[in-house]
Amino acid sequence: MDKLYLKNIVKRYDDWVLQMDLHVQSGEIMTLLGPSGCGKTTTLRIIAGFIHIDSGHLYLDERLIDDVPPYQRNIGVVFQDYALFPHLNVMKNIAFGMRMKKRYTKTQIRDRVEELLSLVGLEGYEQRYPDQLSGGEQQRIALLRAIAPHPEFLLLDEPLSALDFQLRKRLRQEIQKVQRQLGITTIFVTHDQEEALSISDRITVMNNGQVEQIGAPVEIYQNPKTEYVAQFVGMSNMLSGIILHQEHNCYVVQTPHQHMIIPAQQEYLVHDPITFFFRPEESYLSVTPQEKNTIHGVIVGQEYLGAEILTTIRSKDGQEYLVSNYIKDEHFIQQAGQAIYLNIPVNACKTVGPAARTSLNPGA
Numbered sequence: 001m002d003k004l005y006l007k008n009i010v011k012r013y014d015d016w017v018l019q020m021d022l023h024v025q026s027g028e029i030m031t032l033l034g035p036s037g038c039g040k041t042t043t044l045r046i047i048a049g050f051i052h053i054d055s056g057h058l059y060l061d062e063r064l065i066d067d068v069p070p071y072q073r074n075i076g077v078v079f080q081d082y083a084l085f086p087h088l089n090v091m092k093n094i095a096f097g098m099r100m101k102k103r104y105t106k107t108q109i110r111d112r113v114e115e116l117l118s119l120v121g122l123e124g125y126e127q128r129y130p131d132q133l134s135g136g137e138q139q140r141i142a143l144l145r146a147i148a149p150h151p152e153f154l155l156l157d158e159p160l161s162a163l164d165f166q167l168r169k170r171l172r173q174e175i176q177k178v179q180r181q182l183g184i185t186t187i188f189v190t191h192d193q194e195e196a197l198s199i200s201d202r203i204t205v206m207n208n209g210q211v212e213q214i215g216a217p218v219e220i221y222q223n224p225k226t227e228y229v230a231q232f233v234g235m236s237n238m239l240s241g242i243i244l245h246q247e248h249n250c251y252v253v254q255t256p257h258q259h260m261i262i263p264a265q266q267e268y269l270v271h272d273p274i275t276f277f278f279r280p281e282e283s284y285l286s287v288t289p290q291e292k293n294t295i296h297g298v299i300v301g302q303e304y305l306g307a308e309i310l311t312t313i314r315s316k317d318g319q320e321y322l323v324s325n326y327i328k329d330e331h332f333i334q335q336a337g338q339a340i341y342l343n344i345p346v347n348a349c350k351t352v353g354p355a356a357r358t359s360l361n362p363g364a
């Protein structure tokens, strides 16, 4: 069932337009993912009721909420800076929203705060002040403050962006755990694709004010519908060519390098232009050419990433490709300038359709 429905929402700022049609299901974590300026925060602010829309409608539990003011929407919000009230201790910070509602007794408030603190392992922190907490602890308290008054919906706007990498990883698991235990429908905003893949039930990939693709993380990563999604979510190597002919369930494609064989996932005709991609982790290097789908090039650089090595290859026509190899599998540390073959298994090649939208914004 839809918890929230953004029906043909349009919001204009001068010559920039946000256009959204989005269903958020009850109990899910839906992530809005996209680069800076694509409209994630604007969407959240529309849902929270801080921004008026030019057209469209918002439904919460199938109830129209266009004219419901923010404080009556019963939505919990955690923004990027998660500023706690510095003059209030942890107990009072978390209790703040419950007190505002004037419908809870002192005992109910205390019990709720203690229950929530134990959920994130911060029992006994009630009397501390924000300046006596680490960044990660402050972030947890901000989350609890938002969920304490039993909101119907939780909006998290890049709540982890101020934290270091390890802490972000830990806290996103914690957010997910709390969200699951309370079953609270959540919209999570991030520009970090790894964070989106790890925390979400579904992801909405946004591009310049519009939805590019909506799907489960595995669907978005494995079957991106557009070139934009393939390149924004994970790393990908793009290739273009012309269909020469079909062979069984594959197309033979003329690319700048050679003929490449790719699975026939979509209907194409002979001579049609086609764009396909492969992921760095699905290709491999060799010093001799393989039977098919081999690109000859030279190594132009290698990046050591701990568990893997990311190698950049430049082909004769000057195009660069990324290949990642697990060091455990292959001790493939090479010199820049060395000639090498990049091999791409047929099934690693995936097509992306033409962008199924006409952008309203400049620069798309």
Ligand SMILES: Nc1ncnc2c1ncn2[C@@H]1O[C@H](COP(=O)(O)OP(=O)(O)OP(=O)(O)O)[C@@H](O)[C@H]1O
Pocket: 013, 014, 016, 034, 035, 036, 037, 038, 039, 040, 041, 042, 043, 191
């Ligand atoms: N009040 C405003 N007046 C005019 N333009 C605005 C206003 N607020 C946002 N914009 C523009 O709307 C677009 C979307 O902004 P928004 O903050 O929603 O993006 P975002 O995806 O959340 O970006 P970030 O990740 O940097 O926070 C941007 O081009 C921004 O400049």
